[in-house]
Amino acid sequence: MSPRPGISERSLPIMLLRAREAVMQRFRPMLKAHGLSEQQWRVLRVLDERGPTAPTQLAAECVILMPSLTRILAHLEAEGLIHRQLQKADKRRQIAALSDRGRDLIARISPESAAIYAALEGDFGADNLQDMMAALRALIATLNEQPQSGQ
Amino acid sequence: MSPRPGISERSLPIMLLRAREAVMQRFRPMLKAHGLSEQQWRVLRVLDERGPTAPTQLAAECVILMPSLTRILAHLEAEGLIHRQLQKADKRRQIAALSDRGRDLIARISPESAAIYAALEGDFGADNLQDMMAALRALIATLNEQPQSGQ
DNA sequence: TGACGGTAGTTAACATGTTAATTACACATT
DNA sequence: AATGTGTAATTAACATGTTAACTACCGTCA
Numbered sequence: 001m002s003p004r005p006g007i008s009e010r011s012l013p014i015m016l017l018r019a020r021e022a023v024m025q026r027f028r029p030m031l032k033a034h035g036l037s038e039q040q041w042r043v044l045r046v047l048d049e050r051g052p053t054a055p056t057q058l059a060a061e062c063v064i065l066m067p068s069l070t071r072i073l074a075h076l077e078a079e080g081l082i083h084r085q086l087q088k089a090d091k092r093r094q095i096a097a098l099s100d101r102g103r104d105l106i107a108r109i110s111p112e113s114a115a116i117y118a119a120l121e122g123d124f125g126a127d128n129l130q131d132m133m134a135a136l137r138a139l140i141a142t143l144n145e146q147p148q149s150g151q
Numbered sequence: 152m153s154p155r156p157g158i159s160e161r162s163l164p165i166m167l168l169r170a171r172e173a174v175m176q177r178f179r180p181m182l183k184a185h186g187l188s189e190q191q192w193r194v195l196r197v198l199d200e201r202g203p204t205a206p207t208q209l210a211a212e213c214v215i216l217m218p219s220l221t222r223i224l225a226h227l228e229a230e231g232l233i234h235r236q237l238q239k240a241d242k243r244r245q246i247a248a249l250s251d252r253g254r255d256l257i258a259r260i261s262p263e264s265a266a267i268y269a270a271l272e273g274d275f276g277a278d279n280l281q282d283m284m285a286a287l288r289a290l291i292a293t294l295n296e297q298p299q300s301g302q
Numbered sequence: 303t304g305a306c307g308g309t310a311g312t313t314a315a316c317a318t319g320t321t322a323a324t325t326a327c328a329c330a331t332t
Numbered sequence: 333a334a335t336g337t338g339t340a341a342t343t344a345a346c347a348t349g350t351t352a353a354c355t356a357c358c359g360t361c362a
Contacts, residue, residue, distance in 0.1 A: 124289075
């Protein structure tokens, strides 16, 4: 009989955190080599994929809260990786977009990132990975549809 | 044909983060009501389950880095929820343990936590939850066994 | 015993997470 | 135009994440 696992192995939030840590360990050396934080990388990738984007939408896509995003965008802008423009129609809004330097950086990083992800997929199994992604989507959908069951 | 999902839905690390956020949303109101952060709660639960524990082991179980744990333990000690003792045999080491107040707090929180977790299990499905936990364990095991495949 | 390498925990410095408050603006109503 | 309501983004204040440097200590071996 194996002993009962500890809380950190029975708790879904902690297991999700552990899994994320395990995955990110493979990406951190690459990010560090390019001088990017995990969050900065997320922002740049979304900007690369979606084109010019408003901060509010970036925050939702990147799972970053607005106050953090404000600082991250200021940092990226100071580094010359993005630029921002205020909307003429609605002066509250702004649009962030990659600069040429930002695009170059993404172009250099993307192949490395893809290679790491492919290696991960190879190690874990493509089917297992797809199953896990589907399960995560289902979990998120369940929780978003029934926000506070039993409360 | 549905459009190709964005990066934030194709990336395993982001999906793990999203899932964790979705789950934690259900626990945050309860934690806030008791004045605990998510991390403080993790530390207290592990101390409750394992008894007096060294910080290094706490850090591993709670998935908290040592510098963060140092501050968290100092905070919990200042709040009177734990106390610490230096080892006589090896003066580098210390042992953290719940105080009576800490035990009382855990005793009050545990039923609420269990109820939220049970509701979550009911909404997502006990089988689905077990499958996901198993998949997460498998992913973590894979990544820990093959730390840097292809590098 | 004394230099050496390794370990537990802390400190420092900066980035991000988190909640609340605040600013600046848009829009609708009066 | 004046008011109220709501929204996008920022700021503030504090906790935590993250890496590097540092302190104090252990054990070993010359």
